[in-house]
Amino acid sequence: MTRIAFIGLGNMGGPMAANLVKSGHAVSGFDLSEASVKSAAEAGVIPALSLTEAVRDAECVITMLPKGQHVVSVWTDLATLVAEGTLLIDCSTVDVDSARRAHGLGGAMNCPSLDAPVSGGTTGAAAGTLTFMVGGSEDAFAVGKPILEAMGKKIVHCGGNGAGQAAKICNNMILGISMIGVAEAFVLAEKLGLSHQALFDVASTSSGQCWSLTTYCPVPGPVPTSPANNDYEPGFAAALMLKDLMLSQEAASHSGARTPLGAHAAEIYAEFDRYGHGTEDFSAIIRMLRQTQAS
Secondary structure: OOEEEEEOOOOOHHHHHHHHHHOOOEEEEEOOOHHHHHHHHHOOOEEOOOHHHHHOOOOEEEEOOOOHHHHHHHHHHHOOOOOOOOEEEEOOOOOHHHHHHHHHHHHHOOOOEEEOOEEOHHHHHHHOOEEEEEEOOHHHHHHHHHHHHOOEEEEEEEEOOOHHHHHHHHHHHHHHHHHHHHHHHHHHHHHOOOOHHHHHHHHOOOOOOOHHHHOOOOOOOOOOOOHHHHOOOOOOEHHHHHHHHHHHHHHHHHHOOOOHHHHHHHHHHHHHHHOOOOOOEHHHHHHHHHHHOOO
């Protein structure tokens, strides 16, 4: 059993913390949302009224926060709150520079640290089947892997500090681009009189096969578990996809990489968000494509 403090108990963090409890760890949790703390407490997480209270005597601190600035702020506060040797893991999706700043803060505390963003959405968080993309030293990864395995199905060490965030950004740029491509194909099929099922049956076993089609199909019917069958309840919200695409473009700009499709995907999701659809699943982008198609 490890004493774990979990900071950030939202739609992802809450079920992740609950899975740590199910695995036999003693988990204290803190979030600015009282409702989130209460929900986590119902799953066995020990509620804390402050960051200080949550991390007291913790052997591991996990953060799951909205932005890089929040991660850096919390990790800065940890400097006076945790003992040397405490394992620090950030599971947020943030920019690579912020991840590396957090690692620097961990190093200054003499604490091993990992950036470990996740893939799998709220369904994976609840089921404990997340994929973790992990950056950090080999030694820190060896210590943190058993803890991550309580929350995920696949744990991949991607390299040194910030490598987990780099992998996450690249993966989600692929996802955003591919979802738009799949949605466009279904819109075209509708215009040509081809049924959703016929296109799915062909493309899912042909060269057009991809995760956005076979697991997360943007039209109802072919994949019963996709959000399209539940009026596009997320899932993975379009606003979060936009966030990740913007992170990819920031990284591309800083590194000098040319990503024209990633840039265009970001523009499309930004337009979708401006229309007020940021809270819908990102696969609902097909609705906007139908409305803006050429007549």
